[in-house]
Amino acid sequence: MNFLFVVPKIARAGESYFFPIGFGYVVSYMKHKGFNVFCLNLCHYDASIEQQLHKCIKDKHIDVICTGAMSFYWNEVSEVVEIAKKINPEIITVVGGAIITADPKLVLENMKIDYGVIGEGEITMAELAAALTSDGEIAKVRGLIFHDNDNGLTVTAPREAISDLDSLPFPHDEGLEYSKWLSIKRVELSGVGALFHDIDEKVRLHEIITARSCPYNCTFCYHPLGQKYRQRSLDNVFQEIDYLVRKYNTNVLNILDELFSFDEKRVYEFASRIKKYNIRWMAQWRADNVNEKMLKILKDSGILTLGIGVESMSDKVLKSMRKHTTKADVDKAFKLAGDAGVNAGGNLIFGDPEETEETIKESLDWRMKHPEYDIRLRWLLAVPDSQVWRHAIEHNLISDKVRFIKSKFPVINLTKISDRKFNKIRRRIMYLDFTQLFMKGKVLSSKKESDTYEGKTVYAFTVECPLCHQISRYKHPLDTIRLYTIVLCKHCYHRIKIKTKKAFLDDYNVIHGFFYHLLFMYHVYLGRFVFFRSFYNIAKGFKRIMKKN
Incomplete structure (x- = not known):
C-alpha cells in the first residue's frame, strides 16, 4: 500500500510557519519501518489543494491519505480529507494530532475520516499501516478510533506513552520539504517577533523538541502527547543538533518543549554543551526556575530569549490557573534576568474564571510599571480538552463545539464580570497591546541602500537602545503598516519599538x-x-x- 502524508495548508506559499515536527516524527518512523511513504506539504505551493491532491493521489497510486494538526486548524484538516474522498471515495483517510486526541468522537462524527490516531502517532500509525497492508485486525491496534460495522464508533485500548524518545528517528524529513521550509525568508525572527538579523544575513532557524508533555497541569493548557513528562537524553539531542549544523549550518535554535527548565542539572549541561556551537537559542521557563547562577550560564551559552510563564500578576488568578507560582516569583525572575542582561519575555493572559476587575488591574498596573519587560497581553482561549474548555462546556458558554472550533476559538467571557464590562475591558487591553507597550528606541540615522530585497527598497538604520544605551545597526526593507516597528537590540536582546517613518523615510506613507x-x-x-x-x-x-x- 502507498501512504500519502499531507501537511494541511496552514500558511500560504512563502509565508513563515512552524514546521510540523510531530508530523515529521511520524513520517520518519513510517519510513524507518519500511512502508511506502509519500509526502505533500501544501504550505509550499500556490496551486489549488484539489489540483495538488489529485495529481499526487493518481500519480503515486495512493491508498491511504494521512493528515492532522492542532484543533485550531480544523477547517484546513477537514478540507484535505473531504477533497481526498471526492477524488477517490475508496481512499482510506487517517487523521492524527491534537485535533483527534482532544475529542476523538467529535471529529469522527463531523469529518470524513476512517481512522483517528489518538495520542502519539509514531507506533500507532505504523501498527495501523501494518494491519491495513496485511489485512490484520484493526481493533487490536492501540490508540485508534474508527467507524465500526454497526455505524457506531470503536475506540481501542489506549496507547502507552513512548518512554524511550531516543529510539525515534529525527523528524527533519525532506519529504516534507524541510529545506524549502528553511529557505522561507523571515524578516522577523520566529519566536522573537522582531527585526534582528539583517536582510543579507542567512538566518538558519531550526526547531527541535527535547522533551514531551509537561509535569504540570495548568488549566489553560492541553497536552496532546499525554500527561507523562519524558525527556530525550542530551546525547541524543546533540546528535540531532550535530546533524542540523552539519547539513544546514544552523545558527538559531528554537526549543519547542512545553517546559525546558524542569531539570536544572540538565539545563546546566545543555548550556555547557551548546556554547561551542555559537548558536543563539530560545526555550520556555517557569518563573520559579530562574536564578542568578543559571542566568549567568545561560547568557554565556548564547541564549537569545527566555520565555517565562507569567500569565497573571494576581496570586488569586495564578492559583486558579494551577500555575504553582506566585507574582513574587515572576517579579523576581524578570528582575534577575534584567540584572543579568538576559532578555526574558512572557504573556499576561486575561479572562480566567476567577478574574475580576481588581485582578486585571493588578496585572495591568505591573505591566505599565515595567515597559522594559517584554510582555504581551493575551486573552484566555478555551482550547479543546483543557480544564478551561471543560469549564466552558459545563457552564453552557459553548453551545456548539464544532462551530466554536471552526471559528478559531473566539474569546468568551469565563469570568463573573458582566458581558458589557468584560467587553469594555477587553477593548482597552487590546488597544494597549496593539499600540505595542515597549520602550522607545531612538533612530539615529537612516539611508537607502543601493540593493533591493524582493523589489523593495532596503534601508540601513541605526538605533540607540533605551535600556543598555548601545547602538545597533539594522538593514531591512519596510515590512509593516504599523506606526512602530519592533526591533531586538543586538547588545542586550531587549525588544524595543521605533517609529516606522523614521527608519523607512520615503516608503512609509499615508496609505x-x-x-x-x-x-x-x-x-x-x-x-x-x-x-x-x-x-x-x-x-x-x-x-x-x-x-x-
Whole structure:
C-alpha cells in the first residue's frame, strides 16, 4: 500500500510557519519501518489543494491519505480529507494530532475520516499501516478510533506513552520539504517577533523538541502527547543538533518543549554543551526556575530569549490557573534576568474564571510599571480538552463545539464580570497591546541602500537602545503598516519599538497609516463579532498588499 502524508495548508506559499515536527516524527518512523511513504506539504505551493491532491493521489497510486494538526486548524484538516474522498471515495483517510486526541468522537462524527490516531502517532500509525497492508485486525491496534460495522464508533485500548524518545528517528524529513521550509525568508525572527538579523544575513532557524508533555497541569493548557513528562537524553539531542549544523549550518535554535527548565542539572549541561556551537537559542521557563547562577550560564551559552510563564500578576488568578507560582516569583525572575542582561519575555493572559476587575488591574498596573519587560497581553482561549474548555462546556458558554472550533476559538467571557464590562475591558487591553507597550528606541540615522530585497527598497538604520544605551545597526526593507516597528537590540536582546517613518523615510506613507488604522479598528472593536471575523482574511490580505507595495 502507498501512504500519502499531507501537511494541511496552514500558511500560504512563502509565508513563515512552524514546521510540523510531530508530523515529521511520524513520517520518519513510517519510513524507518519500511512502508511506502509519500509526502505533500501544501504550505509550499500556490496551486489549488484539489489540483495538488489529485495529481499526487493518481500519480503515486495512493491508498491511504494521512493528515492532522492542532484543533485550531480544523477547517484546513477537514478540507484535505473531504477533497481526498471526492477524488477517490475508496481512499482510506487517517487523521492524527491534537485535533483527534482532544475529542476523538467529535471529529469522527463531523469529518470524513476512517481512522483517528489518538495520542502519539509514531507506533500507532505504523501498527495501523501494518494491519491495513496485511489485512490484520484493526481493533487490536492501540490508540485508534474508527467507524465500526454497526455505524457506531470503536475506540481501542489506549496507547502507552513512548518512554524511550531516543529510539525515534529525527523528524527533519525532506519529504516534507524541510529545506524549502528553511529557505522561507523571515524578516522577523520566529519566536522573537522582531527585526534582528539583517536582510543579507542567512538566518538558519531550526526547531527541535527535547522533551514531551509537561509535569504540570495548568488549566489553560492541553497536552496532546499525554500527561507523562519524558525527556530525550542530551546525547541524543546533540546528535540531532550535530546533524542540523552539519547539513544546514544552523545558527538559531528554537526549543519547542512545553517546559525546558524542569531539570536544572540538565539545563546546566545543555548550556555547557551548546556554547561551542555559537548558536543563539530560545526555550520556555517557569518563573520559579530562574536564578542568578543559571542566568549567568545561560547568557554565556548564547541564549537569545527566555520565555517565562507569567500569565497573571494576581496570586488569586495564578492559583486558579494551577500555575504553582506566585507574582513574587515572576517579579523576581524578570528582575534577575534584567540584572543579568538576559532578555526574558512572557504573556499576561486575561479572562480566567476567577478574574475580576481588581485582578486585571493588578496585572495591568505591573505591566505599565515595567515597559522594559517584554510582555504581551493575551486573552484566555478555551482550547479543546483543557480544564478551561471543560469549564466552558459545563457552564453552557459553548453551545456548539464544532462551530466554536471552526471559528478559531473566539474569546468568551469565563469570568463573573458582566458581558458589557468584560467587553469594555477587553477593548482597552487590546488597544494597549496593539499600540505595542515597549520602550522607545531612538533612530539615529537612516539611508537607502543601493540593493533591493524582493523589489523593495532596503534601508540601513541605526538605533540607540533605551535600556543598555548601545547602538545597533539594522538593514531591512519596510515590512509593516504599523506606526512602530519592533526591533531586538543586538547588545542586550531587549525588544524595543521605533517609529516606522523614521527608519523607512520615503516608503512609509499615508496609505500605510490608513490600513494600520483599519486593522486597529478591527482588532480592538470589530474582531469579537462573528460577521467581522469572517472578513479577517480580507484584512490580512490588505496587509500583504501593503507589504508588497
